[in-house]
Amino acid sequence: MMRYSEEFKRDAVALVRQSGSQRQVCRDLGVSKSALSKWVSDADRTDQGLPLPRDVSTAEDAQIRELIKRNRLLEQENEVLRRAAAYLSQIHNRAPKIVFPLVQEMAAPDALVRVPVAVACRVLGFSKQAFYQWVKRPVSAREVNERYLIDVLRALHDDDPEGGYRVLADDLRDLGHEVSERRVWRLCKVAGIRSTIVSRKTRYRSAGEPVGDDLIMRDFTADMLDEKWLVDITEHWTSEGKLYVCAFKDVCSRRIVGYAIDSRMKASLAVRALHNAVLSRGFPRGVIVHSDRGSQFRSRSFQQALRRHGLRGSMGRVGACGDNAAMESFFSLLQKNVLDRQIWATRAELRLAIVSWIEGKYHRKRRQRGLGRLTPVEFETIMRTAVDLVA
Secondary structure, eight states: OOOOOHHHHHHHHHHHHHHOOHHHHHHHHTOOHHHHHHHHHHHHHHHTTOOOOOOOOHHHHHHHHHHHHHHHHHHHHHHHHHHHHHHHHTSSSSOOSOOHHHHHHHTSTTOSSOOOHHHHHHHHTOOHHHHHHHHHSOSOHHHHHHHHHHHHHHHHHHHOTTOOHHHHHHHHHHTTOOOOHHHHHHHHHHHTOOOTTSOOOOOOOOOOOOSSOOSSTTOOOOSSTTSEEEEEEEEEEETTEEEEEEEEEETTTOOEEEEEEESSOOHHHHHHHHHHHHHHTTOOSSOEEEEOSOHHHHSHHHHHHHHHTTOEEEEOOTTOGGGGHHHHHHHHHHIIIIITSSOOOOHHHHHHHHHHIIIIIITTTOOBGGGTSBOHHHHHHHHHHHHHHHO
8 A cells, every 4th residue: 555755745736736626636636535535635624724534443542642652752853963062063173072051951950941860861871870970970081171272272272273193292291291293193182273384275075985885886777676775965045045856766667756956955855855755655674775975864863763673875986976866867857857847936836746747747657668658557557566466
């Protein structure tokens, strides 16, 4: 049974309201008339401020309560990560390894959003015992010593701003401090102390380190559905600004199994597209998900989502567009057939055009030689029928 994300349902309703024909939208998107009618009816009731009709069983009630409990926990975890990011961004250059003061602040009874110590410690990756030991003695002797040394280094640097960390290490020894050059270099990096004559302009930012091996190795073939997925992000300008599309493509059928569209290119865009993909495919396990080394795909939230759904991450090399060529070919088609056809006034207008082309044209009308002159939907129908017959 095909499952649809809330994002897909909203886009379907918008297409109905744009065209005025549910029958045509049903054909383009491949959904039933009853399902589309229900989505439109629910959207109309929501717009009028009316409650949606409730038809929930006892088992579903229990499921809803469990989801509410899980949602509350996720809100607490999200608050920890949000506060931690804000806290760590105030530290110059390098964040401290211990953020116990933040945990103490969030667990305070008068906190705006109170987060239990156990939740905060689990999200930030250390034990409750370590936190309570810190509560008994918040600042170690080494931390006090390093703060003092940083103050001394700042004073020495103000006197001689051209000197690097080696010069500062020699000055510290002259003052009677037995400190290695390596430690002075680390303290200077933490405090943001650097020689004024060695600062250079950054010409480019190199790609980040991969967080997974290349499991594809340019082999864009698969014998079964949901064996290999490719993912990438593209962008296009509108009069309102840029619009970003993150899409997942099944290597076997060449179908776009999930996508998300937004005005900002954040890690949450890739996570949302991944959620839509696994939802539409019935939560498959063990799928290889291949991407480039973009920060969205290297992010902690995306990697956690892969592990949560039992998927295997894969990454190509730096500057090797051929490592994800099959996904680039889809975006090239999207560029020619939609993005470059006209100047788009609004993001909403371009969004509906992209959804309509993917679901109505690419999936159900565009025949591909690599699929035996079948469309992706026809190819998948034949594949699933063959599997059912074998079973």
